[in-house]
Amino acid sequence: MIYDFSKLTSSLDQLLLSVLPPFWVLLVEALLVLIAGLAAFAVLGMILVYMERKVCAFFQVRLGPNRVGKWGTLQLIADMLKLLTKELVTPRGVDVLLYNVAPFIIIMAAFLSFGALPFARGLHAIDFNIGVFYLMAVSSLAVLGILLGGWASNNKYTVIGAMRSGAQVVSYELSVGLTYITMVAFAGTMQLSGIVEAQADGWFLFKGHLPALIAFVVFLIASTAEANRGPFDLAEAESELIAGYHTEYSGLRFAFFYLAEYLNMFIGAAIAATLFLGGWMPLHIGSWEAFNAVMDFIPPIVWFFGKTFLLVWVTMWFKWTFPRLRIDQLLTLEWKYLMPVSFFNLLLMTVIILLGWHF
Amino acid sequence: MSSVWLLVFFITAILMVGAGIIMAWLLAPTSRNPQKLDPYECGIAATGWAWQQFNVGYYLFALLFLIFEVECVFMFPWAVVMRSLGVIAFVEILIFLFILVLGLAYAWKTKALEWE
Numbered sequence: 518m519i520y521d522f523s524k525l526t527s528s529l530d531q532l533l534l535s536v537l538p539p540f541w542v543l544l545v546e547a548l549l550v551l552i553a554g555l556a557a558f559a560v561l562g563m564i565l566v567y568m569e570r571k572v573c574a575f576f577q578v579r580l581g582p583n584r585v586g587k588w589g590t591l592q593l594i595a596d597m598l599k600l601l602t603k604e605l606v607t608p609r610g611v612d613v614l615l616y617n618v619a620p621f622i623i624i625m626a627a628f629l630s631f632g633a634l635p636f637a638r639g640l641h642a643i644d645f646n647i648g649v650f651y652l653m654a655v656s657s658l659a660v661l662g663i664l665l666g667g668w669a670s671n672n673k674y675t676v677i678g679a680m681r682s683g684a685q686v687v688s689y690e691l692s693v694g695l696t697y698i699t700m701v702a703f704a705g706t707m708q709l710s711g712i713v714e715a716q717a718d719g720w721f722l723f724k725g726h727l728p729a730l731i732a733f734v735v736f737l738i739a740s741t742a743e744a745n746r747g748p749f750d751l752a753e754a755e756s757e758l759i760a761g762y763h764t765e766y767s768g769l770r771f772a773f774f775y776l777a778e779y780l781n782m783f784i785g786a787a788i789a790a791t792l793f794l795g796g797w798m799p800l801h802i803g804s805w806e807a808f809n810a811v812m813d814f815i816p817p818i819v820w821f822f823g824k825t826f827l828l829v830w831v832t833m834w835f836k837w838t839f840p841r842l843r844i845d846q847l848l849t850l851e852w853k854y855l856m857p858v859s860f861f862n863l864l865l866m867t868v869i870i871l872l873g874w875h876f
Numbered sequence: 877m878s879s880v881w882l883l884v885f886f887i888t889a890i891l892m893v894g895a896g897i898i899m900a901w902l903l904a905p906t907s908r909n910p911q912k913l914d915p916y917e918c919g920i921a922a923t924g925w926a927w928q929q930f931n932v933g934y935y936l937f938a939l940l941f942l943i944f945e946v947e948c949v950f951m952f953p954w955a956v957v958m959r960s961l962g963v964i965a966f967v968e969i970l971i972f973l974f975i976l977v978l979g980l981a982y983a984w985k986t987k988a989l990e991w992e
Binding site: 551600604605608621672676677699702768772845 | 878880881882884885886887888889890891892893894896897899900901903904905906907910912913914915916917922925926927930931933934937938940941944945948951952954955956958959962963965966969970973976977980983984989990991
């Protein structure tokens, strides 16, 4: 039996209601959600940066960070303290308002989509009945932060980086949207918790036949591009654009851009895990009762993070496998390959649902 | 309840960035000099302004995106009720996608998808 976190939250709610008036209960709960969200966000960010550095090092047959703490695990804390004590330089000629607003927007976009992820049954802050649509809406705010940051910096490299990123993120948003629609059509609901519950008897990747597989591959490519990750990292192609759109940001402002990029990668992987790999649902194979029972012992939160980090690792693997694309190749890949394929795939999914050919 | 959490997450994000920047402002030492405030450009003094004309291609793709993204939004409600509508849903989406793909084909033919 899968543990339901809403038992915990509702008992906490009851406990608070017995000692406090309703308005204060709401306030205390809001504070708890705030602290939990913030802690999860920060810890995940640090784990992801550490993982990126280690994975990158191992791909290049290096050791990676290994001096601060055991296996370099405290390196990130040292880095955070260092970034916190770095001067915040605002270069001459920038648009001061937009320059300062950009980190807020980019973190806000990442944080709002982070809040909508279903970590486990009941452990799910923002659970709208239009969940998937909401995710699409808030995650596309990130490009606004990139464009503003790049444009406001008044530096040729940042402007080029921002423009590239704008064209890229906006283009791949279409494929992401179409794969969302494909999977929503299959699930019959947009609510993320509903989508996960619908995968209790089999993950959509296995249930959905060929179109789910195509959608999964398209989504992996498109979400990698949307998170500005290599091989699609030409918004910050370090060998030609210094650091792309965040060249002029220093200290903690830079850290926020950096954090948002990693969190966006995590969010992309988490959405892929939710839509295709069953979210926090354990792996069940048909009538293998014993196997299924063993799988049920692994807590759902472990399943969720396991699947997500597997996909994050695949994204990192992409980066060290494929060379960076040129902007024309990038746009050709989206508009001439991925988008027609997504359109066709949506039709294929419709046919398969109507004929009942899925499992 | 979700709307409340949405607001909470929104405020948290702003608080996080705001508090972080204020903390950095207080903690970080500052040393000003005019060279440091130059836009970063390979170590040579920058010439010209970055806010100038750029390739119109980006704008073209943004326009194309706008068209197709709006169509995506129309398809979400269809996707939710698709199963209950049955064959009619398939015919409708076929017509809808046909018109949409016609637009893509037109853009393709007029070489709007080529990068120059």
